[in-house]
Amino acid sequence: MLQKPRGTRDFLPAEMAQRRYIERRMRTVARSFGYGEVQTPMFEELELFTLKSGEGIIGEMYAFEDKGGRKIALRPEITAAVVRAYVNEAQVAPKPLRWFYFAECFRYERPQKGRYRQFWQFGCELIGADSAAADAEVIALAYELLKSSGVRFILKIGHLAPMKHMLAGLDAVEQKKVMAALDKRDTDLLETTLAAIGHPDLFEPLVRLITAATLNEVWDVTGDIPEKERIEETFRYLAAQNIPFVQNFGIARGLDYYTGMVFEAFADNLGAENQILGGGVYRLAHLFGGKDVPSCGFAIGFDRVMVSLGEIVPEAAPVVAVVATPGTRAAAYAAAAAFRAAGITVVMDVMDRSFGAQLSSALKSGASYAALIGEKEAAAGTVTLKNLAQAAQKEMNLTDAVDEVANGSC
RNA sequence: GCUAAGGUAGGGUAGCUGGACAUCCUAUAGGACUGUGGAUCCUUUGACCCGGGUUCGAGUCCCGGCCUUGGCCCCA
Numbered sequence: 001m002l003q004k005p006r007g008t009r010d011f012l013p014a015e016m017a018q019r020r021y022i023e024r025r026m027r028t029v030a031r032s033f034g035y036g037e038v039q040t041p042m043f044e045e046l047e048l049f050t051l052k053s054g055e056g057i058i059g060e061m062y063a064f065e066d067k068g069g070r071k072i073a074l075r076p077e078i079t080a081a082v083v084r085a086y087v088n089e090a091q092v093a094p095k096p097l098r099w100f101y102f103a104e105c106f107r108y109e110r111p112q113k114g115r116y117r118q119f120w121q122f123g124c125e126l127i128g129a130d131s132a133a134a135d136a137e138v139i140a141l142a143y144e145l146l147k148s149s150g151v152r153f154i155l156k157i158g159h160l161a162p163m164k165h166m167l168a169g170l171d172a173v174e175q176k177k178v179m180a181a182l183d184k185r186d187t188d189l190l191e192t193t194l195a196a197i198g199h200p201d202l203f204e205p206l207v208r209l210i211t212a213a214t215l216n217e218v219w220d221v222t223g224d225i226p227e228k229e230r231i232e233e234t235f236r237y238l239a240a241q242n243i244p245f246v247q248n249f250g251i252a253r254g255l256d257y258y259t260g261m262v263f264e265a266f267a268d269n270l271g272a273e274n275q276i277l278g279g280g281v282y283r284l285a286h287l288f289g290g291k292d293v294p295s296c297g298f299a300i301g302f303d304r305v306m307v308s309l310g311e312i313v314p315e316a317a318p319v320v321a322v323v324a325t326p327g328t329r330a331a332a333y334a335a336a337a338a339f340r341a342a343g344i345t346v347v348m349d350v351m352d353r354s355f356g357a358q359l360s361s362a363l364k365s366g367a368s369y370a371a372l373i374g375e376k377e378a379a380a381g382t383v384t385l386k387n388l389a390q391a392a393q394k395e396m397n398l399t400d401a402v403d404e405v406a407n408g409s410c
Numbered sequence: 411g412c413u414a415a416g417g418u419a420g421g422g423u424a425g426c427u428g429g430a431c432a433u434c435c436u437a438u439a440g441g442a443c444u445g446u447g448g449a450u451c452c453u454u455u456g457a458c459c460c461g462g463g464u465u466c467g468a469g470u471c472c473c474g475g476c477c478u479u480g481g482c483c484c485c486a
Contacts, residue, residue: 003459003477053486059411060484077486110411112480256486272481299486325445355445363448374445386446393446 007109007117019306021314023102025148026122026300030100033141035124038099040081046071051287052080052257062106074106079297080284082125087290095128102302114273114304123279123299130294132230135261135281136237138296142277143243145300146265151308153276155244157235157263158251160280161227162209162218166202178202182210183252210250218249227260234261257282263298267308276304318405319345320369321362325355328378335371335383335398342402363388369405 004010011019027037046063062074075081078101090097102122111117122145126138139157146153163182167175174197181190187207194203205221212218215232219225238245251262262280270276279298286292320339324332336346347367349358355374362370372384377395385401386393396404 006477049486057484057486060486080486107485109484110482111478115485253486273485275485278485323446351439354443356443356447359446360448366448370446372446376445384446388448391446 005117007111007115009116009118017314017316018312019302021312022149022306022309023122023302026145027100027102029144029148030122030124030141033098033124033137033144035098035100035141038082038085038101039103040075040078040085040101042104043072043074044081044084046073048080048084048288049073049076052284054256060108062108075103076107077105078103078121078123078299079125079282080288082123082297083127083284083290083295084288086127086293087285087288091285091290091293096134097125097127099127100124112273113271114301114307116303120302121299122302123297125295125297127295127297128293129296130281132233132237134294134296135230135234136241138279138298139234139238139245139261139263140241140243142263142265142279142298142300143245146277146305149305149309150312151267151276151305152269153265153267153308154246155263155265155277156248156251157238157245157261158247158249159227159231159261160252160258161225161231161260162222162249163206163252165222165225166206166209170197170199174199178206179252182206182250185210185250210248212247212249215247218247231261253278253280257284257287259283261296267304270304270308273304276301276308316366316368317345318368318408319347319366320371320405321358321365321367322346322348322371322373323355323358323362324348324373325375326352328373328375331378331381332373335373335401338398338402339371339405342406344402344405371401 030037046058046061049057049061057076058073061076064072066072082099082101086097100123102120104118104120106118108117109115124138124141124145126134139155143155146155163179164175167178170178177193177197178190181193190206191200191203194200194206209218209221212221215235219228235247245263251264253262253264258280260281263278264275265277266274267276268274277298277300279296281294281296283292283294285295322332322336322339332348336348339346347362347365349361353361359370359372368388370386370388372386372393374384377383380395381398382395383398383401384393384395385404
């Protein structure tokens with residue numbers, strides 16, 4: 001028997017119902033903030049991703065040459081593609097642009113809990129605005145999206161400026177090493193790294209920076225920096241919306257293109273791959289040949305959210321099983337059409353089962369009602385509507401039966 | 411890329427100190443039952459991940475691969 005490729009999954013109807021339920025809730029939140037959905041190609045020119053993230057990521061991508069010799073990659077993330085689309089199609093659109101997407105990505109990595117080779121991201125990008133209000137809006141949206149899913153998470157917010165000010169005396173390679181240690185909150189690694197590059201004096205203030213619980217503790221370490229006002233304003237806006245978060249000025253993320261506010265969210269029941277959201281303020285458009293534009297965005301690891309949520313029970317719409325005999329199928333089809341016209345889901349036997357077996361099958365499949373149409377009902381032009389949860393039934397007109405199911409009077 | 415554990419019907423399992431038609435539960439399909447059977451009973455369908463090796467004989471032991479699940483690395 002053939003197996004599915006490593007790191008991929010099949011989703012059967014029960015699981016898809018759960019995934020679509022959460023997806024729908026997230027879409028509703030994104031739209032409520034005025035964000036419109038965009039879709040970009042599932043594959044792009046390889047260069048799009050190497051420009052953004054460096055050649056080193058080729059090893060973790062599904063990269064290949066197409067039949068025309070073009071270097072192509074299945075998208076490993078969506079932000080780069082969205083910015084490319086912006087540069088191609090929407091540079092002159094009125095600002096700001098509020099976009100969201102829900103789409104699958106592909107990475108050639110070792111699968112483990114919450115990590116698959118095909119996975120879905122729900123993300124948002126706010127393009128063209130550069131303000132504390134913009135930062136706060138995107139973070140609030142990220143928070144509300146996660147909240148709408150029901151997942152338990154902790155939101156952590158930081159900013160690259162304080163860290164970068166303190167590391168201003170280091171060269172780029174040294175900065176990168178130190179920031180990696182800060183991002184991991186690994187003080188042992190931080191100490192040895194700083195000692196190795198001859199800046200042991202930075203250890204104590206950097207530890208104070210990443211463990212600071214309030215902004216004033218941050219300014220105590222950094223002094224007044226130009227970004228102070230912007231950061232304080234953003235935090236005020238978040239507090240005004242009662243958005244709970246912890247500050248963490250050790251967040252460095254990829255660092256390559258993030259330029260300001262950065263934030264992450266973690267679920268506590270996921271093991272090693274527990275980050276469910278990441279984002280920040282970035283500048284990418286100029287890399288892809290566009291005019292530079294300030295942007296802020298994030299992506300949610302949708303699969304990790306689903307893993308963290310575990311079993312959920314989406315609100316189910318009623319299902320009517322129309323039960324008929326061979327002689328009453330014509331009347332049964334008419335009844336099915338009437339229910340469907342009212343937006344109600346209808347299933348009918350297609351296995352030539354007996355009347356009783358049809359009812360049994362309806363019960364097992366989880367239908368909420370059975371509409372019984374035997375010789376008696378067909379002759380009278382009625383249906384007997386049986387509420388399967390309560391085992392109560394009543395013969396009535398078809399229109400009354402449709403009304404009863406539609407109004408959920410069960 | 412590194413590392414640990416694992417892989418027996420669709421799902422869950424027993425067998426795994428080598429030995430005859432591989433156990434049980436559940437599920438599928440059909441029937442008992444021709445209009446109210448989520449039940450019960452009967453029947454059916456259905457598996458040793460793949461390939462080598464050792465052996466008279468391999469689900470069981472050995473090697474390799476594939477896949478799964480954790481952890482590391484990475485995390486755009």
